[in-house]
Amino acid sequence: MTMCGRLVVAVLLLLAPIAASAQEFPTKPIRLIVPFPPGGPNDIIARVIGQKMSELVKQPIIVDNRAGQGGVLGTDAVAKATPDGYTVAIASAGALAISPSMEKVAYDTLKDLAPVTLVATVPEMLVVATNVPANNMSELVALAKAQPGKLNFASSGPGSLPHLACELFKLTAKIDIVHVPYRGAAPAVNDLLGQQVQMTFLDLPVILPQIKAGSLRPIALGGRERAPTAPDVPTTTEVGMPDLIIENWYGMVAPAGTPPAIVARLNKLATDAMADPAVRAKLAEQGLTLAGDTPEHFRDFIAADIKRWAKVIQDAGVVTTK
Template sequence: MKLFSKIAVDRIAQRWLLACATACIPWLAFAPAMAQGAAGYPAKPVRMVVPFAAGGPADVLGRVVGEGISRAMGQSVLVDNKAGAAGTIGVDMVAKAAPDGYTLAVVPVGNIAVNPALMPNLPYKPADLAPVAMLATAENVLVVNTSTHVKSLQDLLRLAAQKPGQLTFASPGAGSQAHLAGELLQQDANIKLIHVPYKGVSPAMTDLVGGQVTMMFAQLSAALPYIKAGKLVPLGVASARRSAVLPDVPTIAEQGLPKFEAVSWYALMAPAGTPPDLLRKLSKQTEAVLADPALKEKLGTLGMEAAGGTPEQLAATIQKESARWAGLIRQRHITID
């Protein structure tokens, strides 16, 4: 019996050790990256996923910032466009990537602070991503077709009151920042408009210029050429302060809607679980890159303002914006169907 007991105990011990070793294999594989820490990072090229097609604001921003980070850190930053499902595919890819600092994402406000409240079956959760730094904010401007003969926001609100449910506002898609801004305008001004969603900014702008829709909240970079050509009339900037590009156009808040603000922004994020020291290093390098006057000037031509800040500050912004837009989505019964 004693011999049997010893054999049984030995077998149990062997199985326990084997189980522990097997469980530790993933951690052992990840150990070099953890041990390397911020001091040796980056030791290989970094992939920056842009969840949209090349040529758009997120892509341009990712490439400009990526070039700066590459120079600062002495390692290549490779921009990888993973478009699809309004950014969901690319963001989900990063959320599921190894948390070693070598996979990052340019994440717009919609994909981190809006879609979780709109899409119950979203494949990732905000908690699956770790904040690094705010990259930039993008100004939105309310524009109308010249055929409306509207010259100011008050003109538009009076017209909307006279024709409830008849004026239309375009957006590049349901749940987009342009859509939410239009819903916010209806709520704050107590008017009724009709939302007309399109599949992208380009067709929406085309129909707005052509007079098929009345108005649109558009990023300044998309609307500015038409404003300069006299094809669209800017009624108000959706930011807290006036735009340096359109200094004579008042904010919407200045024109009787003091709480109105609908700003697009883009954040640099990593997979959750990325070591805090790597996040801090990336954040500091990103902020230094964004402080470059030449980069600020380049972003300014796109209607963007360089941002920066710590991971903690970005986390606070995401939390605040998530609560604000989730509240609007509930109150306005917004869906993406």
């Protein structure tokens, strides 16, 4: 046998145990980290997808809520975990694509994490308090231009997606509105209902009950298509702002160094779970659109989102703590 042939055989012998291990994976429970408290969209996705994955592999999927720092603490926990596929996370746009440009974080998204699959997307909805004399985008922009620096927008915290969504809105519409940060979406919605602030961008499922009740007025949806749960609300593209696409997203990640065969196995389990009609229906009720893609495509998706929001942060002059 030639030297080249012996080398090929040696490589195949080295890879054989990894391939066999991937076929057997998992042989024990998987810890699924959720970087937010129970009850939110991230947690709901993890529990619904995790339950179906557990049924598929006949192993427990243990949801571990690690809230803190807008998802950063839980995401850092998976980045530091043993790269064997038994610790993964359902992380979101904030911790993966925005926070690294806003603040000092202990991980590099593309170096310390292994993307598994994009799981779901959810559009952000621009809404105003009912005392704001604007019923559509053109009226809202005209109002803001007539009163520069007088209108406020709420967010779920500095550097959050709702914060940067409104910063992008300011840049796109060339208006001057003032940021009022809150510690989460719930207090922001409460003050919007109390007419202490005038507008916000938030995940559609978070504010859909108030929209249906008429206690908040929808202006435009940041998605690429109208939402089935709010079919009368136009998209930002329809109102003449095609660059104002604002969607939150959730994806599964593992620690960097997880063997590619194990990442591929996790990807198949997650995408098979997402293909289940009951899973799709349950998450559609939450206003979520399931995705499912390859690890390679998800990595490119994250990289593009990091670049996009870093530019918004720079162009808007957002103060960072890096």
